[in-house]
Amino acid sequence: MKCRLEMCFAYQQVDTNGDADPGVLLSAQTITSETTSTTTTTHITKTVKGGISETRIEKRIVITGDADIDHDQALAQAIKEAKEQHPDMSVTKVVVHKETEITPEEGED
Structure with a gap:
């Protein structure tokens, strides 16, 4: 059985x-890193609107592996690392999606 978190x-x-001038995109950057079981993509944008600068970071972490992955532990670790990497920023949204795939051999029981 394979799982994807x-x-x-x-x-x-x-x-x-x-x-800076209102509505100006100052920078945009996308960074992707991969290991054998994890892919992390980070998209960073900095804009200025009406004299207020805003930095937005969207981070997507995909973990793929066997069904015995402890998803709660993986999520807790990801949240901990996210807070450590960006302590001065507010987390505005967290979305978790889990998929489980049963291989043909497992479905023949």
Whole structure:
């Protein structure tokens, strides 16, 4: 049996001291890292609207492996790491999606 656990985190930080023109995209960056069982994609955007700068980070973590993965532990570890990496930002959204695939051999019982 194979399992896939997908976790998405959204962070936001607002700075009211922005001094660029309203509605300006300052930067956008996407970073992807992979191991044999985990893929992490981080998308970072910085914008300025009405003198307020906003940094948004969306992080997607996909863990693929055997059914014996402790999903609760994996989620707890991902949340812990997310808070450590961005302590000054607020987590605005967490989405968890779990899929389980039964192989043909397992379905023949």
